[in-house]
Amino acid sequence: MSSPEHKKLIWNLIKDIKVGMLVTKSTKDGESMRARPMSLVQDAYDGTLFFYTSKSAAKAFEIKQDTDTCLTFTNPKDNVYVSLTGKAMVTEDRELIDKYWNPWVAAWFENGKDDPELAMLKVKINKGEHWDSTNNKLVQIFELAKSNIKESSTPKLGENEKFGTD
Template structure:
């Protein structure tokens, strides 16, 4: 859905944030949205993100019911914000489990890689948006004040880009 250069840009924006908020539609009758933190486990991004999960966790049932997901990453200190939408899938792929296994993950699964409840959440990203402002707060305030004096001009608060389809 995006070029290798763009995938690298997205990875550079999210890799140090490490934890994103995963949004799924609940399986409750009202089909409300629910978000929860998820930790990145990979060391590169090619259009798919991976996370460890329990097969018995609510998110696994929610994704089985509706594969649409949204992941958000935010670093307010550096004014970086990323929203990624994609299709989720729960897999027991042994190669994936072995590839990304680490001591942090091991702490959550008592029986290690052989835990019968262990699974991977794979999210294939198909669209998103990111905001990245290198400007400090003073420059941002100046831009906002300037646009209030000249309503025909919008403030330049940094880079914003939408990508993908669907």
């Protein structure tokens, strides 16, 4: 997994992006992958991400068949890219539902917190990778041009780090 400092770094990269793409294996053939946007609901990260979902949503069935998931967060404007993999589960834990409930979520569930379809998706992250370039576009263009002139050099476009284990 990762240290508290690294978890803080990951949270700082994804918290303002808010929406990530959740990837699961399709239940139709068990091999093809399917992605859909999911909105973060928490205000801190300790190695687990939470999302609201409907119990009858395809992702809930897919996760019951195969808990392996991938979440990606991107902010091309700021050159931030994060890929996280982990194990997911669907839960009806009332404490979690109450803890993260907000008006945005309420708009999706007609009967509020008592909606019979309401559940939480809990994803325990075990590894990932992030790319973060604070260089402005001019510096990036310079690095790419320099790399093309010197065929052996790799452009220095920012930070890239892999973390975690299976």
